[in-house]
Amino acid sequence: MSVSTDNQITIRTATEADWPAIQLLDSTGFGFHPSSADKTLTRTLYRPEDIVVATEGDQVVGLAIEFDMEITVPGGNQLPTRGITWVSVAPTHRRRGILRSMFVRLHHHIASTGAPLVALTASDARIYNRFGYGPATVSESITIDRRFADFRPQAPTGSGVRITDAQTAATLLPAIYDRWRLVTPGAQRRPQAHWDFTFADPSDHRAGASGLFFLTHPDGYVSYRHRSDGSDSVVDIAEFVAINDDAYAALWRTMCGLDLVTRIEAEQHPEDPLRLMLTDYRSVRTTRRSDRLWLRIMNVPAALEAREYVADLDTVIKIEDPFLDSGGTFALSIRSGKATCRPTDADAKITMPSDILSSIYLGSHQARIFAAAGRVQASAPQEIRDFDFAFGTTRPAVMGYGF
Numbered sequence: 534m535s536v537s538t539d540n541q542i543t544i545r546t547a548t549e550a551d552w553p554a555i556q557l558l559d560s561t562g563f564g565f566h567p568s569s570a571d572k573t574l575t576r577t578l579y580r581p582e583d584i585v586v587a588t589e590g591d592q593v594v595g596l597a598i599e600f601d602m603e604i605t606v607p608g609g610n611q612l613p614t615r616g617i618t619w620v621s622v623a624p625t626h627r628r629r630g631i632l633r634s635m636f637v638r639l640h641h642h643i644a645s646t647g648a649p650l651v652a653l654t655a656s657d658a659r660i661y662n663r664f665g666y667g668p669a670t671v672s673e674s675i676t677i678d679r680r681f682a683d684f685r686p687q688a689p690t691g692s693g694v695r696i697t698d699a700q701t702a703a704t705l706l707p708a709i710y711d712r713w714r715l716v717t718p719g720a721q722r723r724p725q726a727h728w729d730f731t732f733a734d735p736s737d738h739r740a741g742a743s744g745l746f747f748l749t750h751p752d753g754y755v756s757y758r759h760r761s762d763g764s765d766s767v768v769d770i771a772e773f774v775a776i777n778d779d780a781y782a783a784l785w786r787t788m789c790g791l792d793l794v795t796r797i798e799a800e801q802h803p804e805d806p807l808r809l810m811l812t813d814y815r816s817v818r819t820t821r822r823s824d825r826l827w828l829r830i831m832n833v834p835a836a837l838e839a840r841e842y843v844a845d846l847d848t849v850i851k852i853e854d855p856f857l858d859s860g861g862t863f864a865l866s867i868r869s870g871k872a873t874c875r876p877t878d879a880d881a882k883i884t885m886p887s888d889i890l891s892s893i894y895l896g897s898h899q900a901r902i903f904a905a906a907g908r909v910q911a912s913a914p915q916e917i918r919d920f921d922f923a924f925g926t927t928r929p930a931v932m933g934y935g936f
């Protein structure tokens with residue numbers, strides 16, 4: 534089925550013949566020319582029937598891709614999730630409602646799949662709240678002057694790290710990643726095509742830095758690149774995966790043992806313990822804080838019943854969802870970590886829009902902060918305190934890989 538948004542624009546499912554135009558629109562929107570490795574990755578991951586295009590005559594002027602994903606939620610369940618990527622509207626056709634029309638169509642399809650979650654990453658934080666999406670994982674960019682990174686004696690010593698060549702890394706990393714993502718809220722199942730792209734390590738994705746180096750541990754790994762910045766020798770960590778504290782400490786100790794390196798730059802969760810392992814708390818400097826994974830809850834009861842909680846709770850929440858009209862008022866009862874969530878006619882004790890519930894869902898944000906910002910309402914402050922307490926998590930939410 535195709536839908537016309539105005540006299541000229543048609544919204545429809547893509548066909549094989551649209552690929553060149555899709556590729557051209559994406560490179561124009563995001564400002565890069567895809568290499569043959571990029572094209573292979575794209576064509577392996579996405580099928581034309583998963584792509585919505587907006588066309589005007591023979592031109593593709595809008596596009597969005599929907600694909601299958603699986604995301605771990607607090608407690609370790611994996612939820613079927615639809616991913617959205619490559620959202621792009623031609624600079625010649627901005628602000629005429631093309632994105633909105635594509636999203637209406639995509640989300641009707643997503644609703645029909647029954648997936649309780651949708652995930653995307655956002656180039657601009659102002660776009661997606663209106664569609665019920667909220668930032669659901671937080672990450673910090675950090676920089677460490679490695680020359681002064683001394684570990685406290687109490688920090689786990691950690692051992693078992695090995696220098697690993699790319700060929701061996703390709704046989705070890707996917708299994709370690711998979712064990713990690715199954716215990717990490719926010720982490721996704723990772724397709725083999727992504728791994729193939731990672732290990733192919735195309736030179737036009739290195740931003741002038743070296744090819745990838747790998748360190749492995751039985752319960753974790755690091756991949757990183759070397760580059761120069763003036764007279765400084767810098768290491769950029771591409772991926773740091775640690776299933777437990779020993780692997781975390783062992784890998785960081787090894788990274789900080791790269792004697793000829795001045796600075797290490799990485800992305801980590803704000804709760805990562807590196808700072809607390811070092812004698813100089815200030816030697817890890819946060820240079821940026823950003824959102825990574827954005828989520829939209831499609832089915833409130835299914836999503837809330839799928840995760841685990843850390844305290845009992847009885848409340849009534851009203852979720853407003855003007856975009857899809859899939860909100861409502863729900864009685865939420867939590868006992869021994871498990872929730873039951875049912876529609877109710879009772880008066881709401883806490884009211885919030887769908888994007889905020891989606892932000893809170895993996896544990897990265899608290900209702901009380903949104904309440905302070907005037908974006909969550911409660912019948913009494915204690916309601917919010919109890920809600921936040923129950924929605925706490927024991928492991929920080931982290932996005933697994935960029936998409």
Ligand SMILES: CC(C)(COP(=O)(O)OP(=O)(O)OC[C@H]1O[C@@H](n2cnc3c(N)ncnc32)[C@H](O)[C@@H]1OP(=O)(O)O)[C@@H](O)C(=O)NCCC(=O)NCCS
Pocket residue numbers: 562563619620621622623626627628629630631632633634654655656657659660663
């Ligand atoms: C972002 C982009 C897809 C928007 O497409 P568009 O067709 O112009 O968007 P629409 O006209 O359908 O706008 C939908 C709504 O989002 C708002 N909006 C869209 N882009 C916005 C932006 N960058 N900042 C703030 N609001 C934005 C519009 O004002 C509109 O609001 P309303 O419907 O509530 O009145 C397009 O500008 C683009 O392709 N940008 C470059 C690539 C990119 O950033 N893609 C997103 C990747 S995550």
